[in-house]
Amino acid sequence: QVQLQESGPGLVKPSETLSLNCAVSDYSISRGYYWGWIRQPPGKGLEWIGSIFHSGSTYYNPSLKSRITISVDTSKNQFSLKLSSVTAADTAVYYCARGYSYLDYWGQGSLVTVSS
Amino acid sequence: EMVMTQSPATLSVSPGERATLSCRASQSVTTNLAWYQQKPGQAPRLLIYGASTRATGIPARFSGSGSGTEFTLTISSLQSEDFAVYFCQQYNNWPTFGQGTKVEIK
Numbered sequence: 001q002v003q004l005q006e007s008g009p010g011l012v013k014p015s016e017t018l019s020l021n022c023a024v025s026d027y028s029i030s031r032g033y034y035w036g037w038i039r040q041p042p043g044k045g046l047e048w049i050g051s052i053f054h055s056g057s058t059y060y061n062p063s064l065k066s067r068i069t070i071s072v073d074t075s076k077n078q079f080s081l082k083l084s085s086v087t088a089a090d091t092a093v094y095y096c097a098r099g100y101s102y103l104d105y106w107g108q109g110s111l112v113t114v115s116s
Numbered sequence: 117e118m119v120m121t122q123s124p125a126t127l128s129v130s131p132g133e134r135a136t137l138s139c140r141a142s143q144s145v146t147t148n149l150a151w152y153q154q155k156p157g158q159a160p161r162l163l164i165y166g167a168s169t170r171a172t173g174i175p176a177r178f179s180g181s182g183s184g185t186e187f188t189l190t191i192s193s194l195q196s197e198d199f200a201v202y203f204c205q206q207y208n209n210w211p212t213f214g215q216g217t218k219v220e221i222k
Binding site for chain 1: 152205207210212213214
Protein backbone atom coordinates (compact mmCIF):
# COMPACT_ATOMS: atom_id res chain seq x y z
CA GLN A 1 0.00 0.00 0.00
CA VAL A 2 1.59 3.25 -1.16
CA GLN A 3 1.59 5.91 1.55
CA LEU A 4 2.13 9.65 1.14
CA GLN A 5 2.62 12.24 3.87
CA GLU A 6 2.70 16.00 3.43
CA SER A 7 4.78 18.24 5.67
CA GLY A 8 5.49 21.95 5.89
CA PRO A 9 4.49 25.19 7.60
CA GLY A 10 0.82 25.65 8.34
CA LEU A 11 1.03 29.44 8.17
CA VAL A 12 2.63 31.55 5.43
CA LYS A 13 2.68 35.32 5.16
CA PRO A 14 1.28 37.09 2.08
CA SER A 15 3.83 37.58 -0.74
CA GLU A 16 6.07 34.82 0.65
CA THR A 17 6.69 31.33 -0.74
CA LEU A 18 4.71 28.29 0.36
CA SER A 19 6.86 25.14 0.61
CA LEU A 20 5.60 21.60 1.14
CA ASN A 21 7.22 18.18 1.02
CA CYS A 22 5.60 14.83 0.33
CA ALA A 23 7.31 11.73 1.66
CA VAL A 24 6.43 8.48 -0.11
CA SER A 25 6.52 5.13 1.68
CA ASP A 26 6.24 1.54 0.50
CA TYR A 27 6.91 2.51 -3.10
CA SER A 28 10.06 3.82 -4.75
CA ILE A 29 9.46 6.99 -6.77
CA SER A 30 12.27 5.82 -9.09
CA ARG A 31 10.11 2.91 -10.27
CA GLY A 32 7.90 5.30 -12.19
CA TYR A 33 4.55 7.09 -12.11
CA TYR A 34 3.85 10.76 -11.93
CA TRP A 35 3.52 12.41 -8.52
CA GLY A 36 1.30 15.40 -8.05
CA TRP A 37 -0.11 18.20 -5.92
CA ILE A 38 -3.79 19.13 -5.59
CA ARG A 39 -5.37 21.74 -3.36
CA GLN A 40 -8.79 22.38 -1.89
CA PRO A 41 -9.80 25.74 -0.39
CA PRO A 42 -11.95 25.33 2.73
CA GLY A 43 -15.45 24.21 1.77
CA LYS A 44 -14.66 24.26 -1.95
CA GLY A 45 -13.66 21.96 -4.77
CA LEU A 46 -10.40 20.44 -5.93
CA GLU A 47 -7.75 22.11 -8.09
CA TRP A 48 -4.84 20.25 -9.68
CA ILE A 49 -1.60 22.18 -9.20
CA GLY A 50 0.94 20.08 -11.09
CA SER A 51 2.70 16.74 -11.41
CA ILE A 52 6.26 15.48 -11.80
CA PHE A 53 7.74 12.29 -13.22
CA HIS A 54 10.61 10.55 -11.44
CA SER A 55 12.94 11.80 -14.16
CA GLY A 56 11.99 15.39 -13.34
CA SER A 57 9.58 16.12 -16.20
CA THR A 58 6.81 18.40 -14.99
CA TYR A 59 3.29 19.44 -15.94
CA TYR A 60 1.79 22.51 -14.31
CA ASN A 61 -1.67 24.04 -14.11
CA PRO A 62 -1.47 26.90 -16.65
CA SER A 63 -3.21 29.29 -14.27
CA LEU A 64 -0.55 28.73 -11.60
CA LYS A 65 2.46 27.96 -13.77
CA SER A 66 4.27 31.26 -13.23
CA ARG A 67 4.34 30.69 -9.46
CA ILE A 68 4.92 26.92 -9.18
CA THR A 69 7.99 24.78 -8.86
CA ILE A 70 7.67 21.04 -8.29
CA SER A 71 10.82 19.01 -7.74
CA VAL A 72 11.68 15.41 -6.89
CA ASP A 73 14.41 13.90 -4.73
CA THR A 74 14.61 10.20 -5.51
CA SER A 75 17.36 9.65 -2.92
CA LYS A 76 14.94 10.71 -0.18
CA ASN A 77 11.88 9.26 -1.96
CA GLN A 78 10.05 12.55 -1.76
CA PHE A 79 8.84 15.38 -3.92
CA SER A 80 8.20 19.03 -3.16
CA LEU A 81 6.03 22.01 -4.03
CA LYS A 82 6.95 25.67 -3.97
CA LEU A 83 4.29 28.31 -4.64
CA SER A 84 5.55 31.87 -4.71
CA SER A 85 3.90 35.23 -4.05
CA VAL A 86 1.03 33.73 -2.08
CA THR A 87 -2.17 35.57 -1.21
CA ALA A 88 -5.18 34.70 0.91
CA ALA A 89 -6.64 32.96 -2.14
CA ASP A 90 -3.92 30.30 -1.78
CA THR A 91 -5.27 29.24 1.62
CA ALA A 92 -6.22 25.58 1.20
CA VAL A 93 -5.64 21.99 2.17
CA TYR A 94 -2.78 20.82 -0.01
CA TYR A 95 -2.71 17.14 -0.97
CA CYS A 96 0.04 15.14 -2.58
CA ALA A 97 -0.94 12.13 -4.65
CA ARG A 98 0.35 9.55 -7.09
CA GLY A 99 -0.55 10.16 -10.71
CA TYR A 100 -0.96 12.73 -13.43
CA SER A 101 -4.08 11.36 -15.08
CA TYR A 102 -6.16 9.77 -12.34
CA LEU A 103 -4.84 9.93 -8.79
CA ASP A 104 -4.87 6.61 -7.00
CA TYR A 105 -3.06 7.23 -3.72
CA TRP A 106 -3.38 10.43 -1.67
CA GLY A 107 -1.79 11.92 1.39
CA GLN A 108 -4.00 13.02 4.27
CA GLY A 109 -3.60 16.69 3.35
CA SER A 110 -1.91 19.69 4.93
CA LEU A 111 -3.79 22.90 5.72
CA VAL A 112 -1.84 26.00 4.73
CA THR A 113 -3.20 29.37 5.78
CA VAL A 114 -1.93 32.57 4.20
CA SER A 115 -2.16 35.38 6.70
CA SER A 116 -0.03 38.08 8.21
CA GLU B 117 -9.71 25.03 -19.68
CA MET B 118 -11.91 21.97 -19.72
CA VAL B 119 -14.93 22.74 -17.53
CA MET B 120 -16.57 19.86 -15.70
CA THR B 121 -20.16 20.39 -14.52
CA GLN B 122 -21.74 18.02 -12.02
CA SER B 123 -25.43 17.65 -11.24
CA PRO B 124 -27.23 17.79 -9.00
CA ALA B 125 -25.31 19.77 -6.40
CA THR B 126 -27.03 17.80 -3.65
CA LEU B 127 -28.78 14.44 -3.91
CA SER B 128 -31.00 13.22 -1.08
CA VAL B 129 -31.31 9.45 -1.05
CA SER B 130 -32.57 6.85 1.42
CA PRO B 131 -30.27 3.97 2.42
CA GLY B 132 -30.74 1.04 0.07
CA GLU B 133 -31.88 3.22 -2.80
CA ARG B 134 -30.08 3.87 -6.07
CA ALA B 135 -28.13 7.07 -6.63
CA THR B 136 -27.30 8.47 -10.05
CA LEU B 137 -24.78 11.30 -10.35
CA SER B 138 -24.02 13.17 -13.57
CA CYS B 139 -20.91 14.85 -14.91
CA ARG B 140 -20.69 16.83 -18.15
CA ALA B 141 -17.53 18.01 -19.88
CA SER B 142 -17.35 21.22 -21.91
CA GLN B 143 -15.75 19.24 -24.74
CA SER B 144 -15.02 15.60 -25.38
CA VAL B 145 -12.67 13.85 -22.96
CA THR B 146 -13.25 10.43 -24.61
CA THR B 147 -13.12 8.06 -21.58
CA ASN B 148 -10.43 9.95 -19.66
CA LEU B 149 -12.69 10.45 -16.68
CA ALA B 150 -12.34 9.52 -13.02
CA TRP B 151 -14.67 9.63 -10.02
CA TYR B 152 -13.66 10.24 -6.41
CA GLN B 153 -15.43 10.02 -3.06
CA GLN B 154 -14.56 12.43 -0.28
CA LYS B 155 -15.74 12.29 3.32
CA PRO B 156 -15.36 15.21 5.76
CA GLY B 157 -11.79 15.69 6.91
CA GLN B 158 -10.46 13.02 4.55
CA ALA B 159 -8.60 12.97 1.26
CA PRO B 160 -10.48 12.00 -1.87
CA ARG B 161 -10.59 8.30 -2.68
CA LEU B 162 -10.39 7.06 -6.24
CA LEU B 163 -13.49 5.06 -7.21
CA ILE B 164 -13.51 4.85 -11.00
CA TYR B 165 -11.03 5.60 -13.80
CA GLY B 166 -11.27 5.25 -17.54
CA ALA B 167 -14.94 6.23 -17.08
CA SER B 168 -15.96 2.70 -16.06
CA THR B 169 -13.10 0.77 -14.43
CA ARG B 170 -13.39 0.34 -10.68
CA ALA B 171 -10.25 1.09 -8.69
CA THR B 172 -8.72 -1.56 -6.47
CA GLY B 173 -10.96 -2.50 -3.55
CA ILE B 174 -14.00 -0.53 -4.69
CA PRO B 175 -17.29 -2.41 -4.17
CA ALA B 176 -19.29 -3.55 -7.18
CA ARG B 177 -22.23 -1.31 -6.20
CA PHE B 178 -20.24 1.58 -7.68
CA SER B 179 -20.34 1.75 -11.47
CA GLY B 180 -19.38 4.35 -14.02
CA SER B 181 -20.51 4.87 -17.57
CA GLY B 182 -20.32 7.34 -20.43
CA SER B 183 -17.92 8.73 -22.97
CA GLY B 184 -17.31 11.97 -24.78
CA THR B 185 -19.02 14.67 -22.73
CA GLU B 186 -21.63 12.84 -20.65
CA PHE B 187 -20.80 10.59 -17.71
CA THR B 188 -22.69 8.89 -14.90
CA LEU B 189 -21.71 7.40 -11.55
CA THR B 190 -24.27 4.98 -10.18
CA ILE B 191 -24.38 3.61 -6.66
CA SER B 192 -26.79 0.71 -6.90
CA SER B 193 -27.82 0.43 -3.24
CA LEU B 194 -26.61 3.15 -0.94
CA GLN B 195 -24.91 2.06 2.25
CA SER B 196 -24.41 4.32 5.27
CA GLU B 197 -20.72 4.74 4.42
CA ASP B 198 -21.55 6.06 0.94
CA PHE B 199 -22.95 9.38 2.11
CA ALA B 200 -20.21 11.75 1.01
CA VAL B 201 -19.22 14.22 -1.69
CA TYR B 202 -18.38 12.85 -5.14
CA PHE B 203 -16.14 14.57 -7.67
CA CYS B 204 -15.54 13.82 -11.31
CA GLN B 205 -12.20 14.65 -12.93
CA GLN B 206 -11.11 14.66 -16.54
CA TYR B 207 -7.56 13.92 -17.60
CA ASN B 208 -7.83 14.21 -21.36
CA ASN B 209 -6.11 17.56 -21.02
CA TRP B 210 -4.47 18.98 -17.90
CA PRO B 211 -6.64 17.66 -15.07
CA THR B 212 -9.74 19.54 -13.95
CA PHE B 213 -12.42 18.59 -11.44
CA GLY B 214 -16.15 19.10 -11.21
CA GLN B 215 -17.53 21.09 -8.30
CA GLY B 216 -18.89 17.99 -6.57
CA THR B 217 -22.21 16.34 -5.72
CA LYS B 218 -23.10 15.85 -2.09
CA VAL B 219 -25.03 12.66 -1.43
CA GLU B 220 -26.99 13.09 1.78
CA ILE B 221 -29.38 10.97 3.77
CA LYS B 222 -33.03 11.53 2.91
